[in-house]
Amino acid sequence: MAKHSSQRSEIAKARTGISGLDEITFGGLPAGRPTLVSGGPGSGKTLLGVSFLVNGAQTFSEPGVLLTFEENAEELAQDVRSLGYDLDKLVEQKKLLIDYVHVDRSEIEETGEYDLEGLFVRLEHAIKQIGAKRVMLDTIETLFGGLNDTGILRAELRRLFRWLRDRKITTVVTAERGEQIFTRQGLEEYITDAVISLDHRVHEQISTRRIRVVKYRGSTHGTNEYPFLIDRDGINVLPVTSLLLEHGAPDERISSGLPALDEMLGGQGFYRGSTVLLSGTAGTGKTTLAAHFVDAACRRGEKCLYFLFEESPQQMIRNMRSAGVDIAKWVAKGLLQFHADRPNRHGLETHLLTIHHTVEVFEPDVVVMDPITNLLAVGTTVDVRSMLTRIIDYLKTRSITALFTSLTTSDQSLERTETLISSLMDAWVLVAAELQGRRRNRQLYVLKSRGTPHSDEVRDFHFTSRGIELAPAHGTATSAPKTRRHAARRGK
Amino acid sequence: MPIDKFELRLYVAGQTPKAVRAFANLRKICDEHLAGRYSIEVIDLVDNPALGRGDQILALPTLVRRLPTPIKKIIGDLSNTERVLVGLDLRPRRASA
Numbered sequence: 001m002a003k004h005s006s007q008r009s010e011i012a013k014a015r016t017g018i019s020g021l022d023e024i025t026f027g028g029l030p031a032g033r034p035t036l037v038s039g040g041p042g043s044g045k046t047l048l049g050v051s052f053l054v055n056g057a058q059t060f061s062e063p064g065v066l067l068t069f070e071e072n073a074e075e076l077a078q079d080v081r082s083l084g085y086d087l088d089k090l091v092e093q094k095k096l097l098i099d100y101v102h103v104d105r106s107e108i109e110e111t112g113e114y115d116l117e118g119l120f121v122r123l124e125h126a127i128k129q130i131g132a133k134r135v136m137l138d139t140i141e142t143l144f145g146g147l148n149d150t151g152i153l154r155a156e157l158r159r160l161f162r163w164l165r166d167r168k169i170t171t172v173v174t175a176e177r178g179e180q181i182f183t184r185q186g187l188e189e190y191i192t193d194a195v196i197s198l199d200h201r202v203h204e205q206i207s208t209r210r211i212r213v214v215k216y217r218g219s220t221h222g223t224n225e226y227p228f229l230i231d232r233d234g235i236n237v238l239p240v241t242s243l244l245l246e247h248g249a250p251d252e253r254i255s256s257g258l259p260a261l262d263e264m265l266g267g268q269g270f271y272r273g274s275t276v277l278l279s280g281t282a283g284t285g286k287t288t289l290a291a292h293f294v295d296a297a298c299r300r301g302e303k304c305l306y307f308l309f310e311e312s313p314q315q316m317i318r319n320m321r322s323a324g325v326d327i328a329k330w331v332a333k334g335l336l337q338f339h340a341d342r343p344n345r346h347g348l349e350t351h352l353l354t355i356h357h358t359v360e361v362f363e364p365d366v367v368v369m370d371p372i373t374n375l376l377a378v379g380t381t382v383d384v385r386s387m388l389t390r391i392i393d394y395l396k397t398r399s400i401t402a403l404f405t406s407l408t409t410s411d412q413s414l415e416r417t418e419t420l421i422s423s424l425m426d427a428w429v430l431v432a433a434e435l436q437g438r439r440r441n442r443q444l445y446v447l448k449s450r451g452t453p454h455s456d457e458v459r460d461f462h463f464t465s466r467g468i469e470l471a472p473a474h475g476t477a478t479s480a481p482k483t484r485r486h487a488a489r490r491g492k
Numbered sequence: 493m494p495i496d497k498f499e500l501r502l503y504v505a506g507q508t509p510k511a512v513r514a515f516a517n518l519r520k521i522c523d524e525h526l527a528g529r530y531s532i533e534v535i536d537l538v539d540n541p542a543l544g545r546g547d548q549i550l551a552l553p554t555l556v557r558r559l560p561t562p563i564k565k566i567i568g569d570l571s572n573t574e575r576v577l578v579g580l581d582l583r584p585r586r587a588s589a
Binding site: 046098100101103107108109111112113114116117118119121122124125143147479 | 503505508510513514528529537541542544545548549550551552553554562563564565566567568569570571572575576578579
């Protein structure tokens with residue numbers, strides 16, 4: 001009975017080779033069947049189809065036919081060239097065949113009965129010429145603009161998809177999204193095997209592309225909307241990697257960089273692979289604490305990736321040097337790498353993909369993002385939370401320990417974000433400063449630390465020539481004002 | 493009035509009833525209206541599938557007027573003589589059309 005796995009009953013699939021798409025479809029498009037890809041203008045449906053063909057031809061030994069109904073052939077070639085696909089070469093190698101179907105209503109007179117057998121003949125001829133296993137029809141609905149008899153058209157399209165199925169051709173059919181429906185001409189009525197929807201939204205001048213598998217007969221599939229990017233590497237879909245929360249939980253502990261803080265965290269610091277939130281108001285030493293954490297990791301010979309969303313690396317290194325934490329040497333040794341980016345330069349998905357990509361390449365042990373609250377400039381609270389969930393899941397699967405700093409202000413939305421994201425965190429350290437007499441008194445406490453006993457103390461700390469130092473426990477510590485502790489707990 | 497020579501191509505795929513009908517209709521129309529100044533070439537795409545691309549053939553049967561220029565296409569079994577004549581520019585398009 002245990003063998004009754006979903007994999008066994010799953011249908012055969014044809015990989016698209018598109019990064020991430022094969023993951024959310026658990027293996028690719030239904031092999032030997034048509035898939036409808038619908039989206040608005042500029043949503044990337046043509047690129048998706050072309051990638052499917054090119055990857056098929058280049059990587060999976062499945063030659064493909066592109067039957068394009070678009071008027072502008074040159075446009076297609078240009079779009080595709082910008083992605084580095086050399087269609088001409090594939091055509092030359094007989095791995096790809098492109099047939100431009102041109103229908104000009106003005107030069108066609110319709111009289112009496114006809115069918116689209118000419119299209120079938122051309123397609124069959126093309127398929128035979130190169131032994132095609134894949135076909136893309138882009139965008140077949142154009143025919144509705146070229147021919148008057150929609151009755152014949154519909155009957156012939158139905159026949160066409162059946163014909164393709166009979167020949168076991170894996171087909172991508174692109175279609176323009178209608179008002180309330182997936183395609184203007186209701187193609188989803190004929191193509192019921194799989195439907196993928198693409199979307200391109202612009203929110204506050206930041207564009208976000210999303211992909212969703214609306215339907216996939218005979219297969220499980222991710223049902224979320226997944227962000228995707230079109231960059232020089234083509235289409236990149238970002239799947240939520242560990243939907244199942246099945247990443248391991250290492251027992252190993254690593255230092256926070258401050259022995260006194262490690263002590264507060266049950267004596268040994270954070271768990272490796274855990275996610276730590278470090279929040280506080282402006283000027284309380286969050287970045288310095290992060291620098292200590294990084295410094296300790298580099299001392300252990302581990303690699304750190306530091307994402308800066310506010311300062312330049314040079315500025316940050318200089319500030320840390322004056323605070324007594326020299327991290328420049330780790331950069332020189334190649335253990336520490338900075339990645340600075342203005343949050344509002346890209347949408348969240350782009351940031352997410354950049355982070356992915358950078359982590360993938362650098363393979364760090366520790367990641368710092370400073371400050372994550374700046375990402376709110378480019379997305380709603382919900383979006384930021386969703387993005388962080390993905391980052392955290394991704395980092396956890398790789399046992400990368402992550403430290404996120406968060407700037408607390410009186411701004412309601414930020415507080416709410418902190419509340420929302422804190423639940424994603426394994427540990428939460430708060431720093432605060434308050435005026436006591438004529439000086440600002442800085443304090444630090446551990447609000448939560450999953451899986452470790454942790455101190456309830458509020459510890460004072462100071463900046464010294466060697467960075468941050470915590471005041472001795474039970475020493476000068478003043479108890480935190482009840483109101484703040486209460487407020488902090490509310491956020492849990 | 494110059495007398496144009498009509499060079500016509502009829503695309504079909506096999507001897508389907510539609511194809512046979514189209515050819516018969518075409519012969520009749522040509523004999524009545526283009527006697528002595530037309531040629532018909534029948535292209536069967538089943539035998540020559542590659543030829544479908546050149547004239548952008550999609551629907552079958554398709555009649556292509558190669559000459560005189562410009563190229564005209566008439567699709568269907570050519571059962572509506574009026575429309576065939578309009579399509580071949582042998583009869584002016586009605587004002588409403």
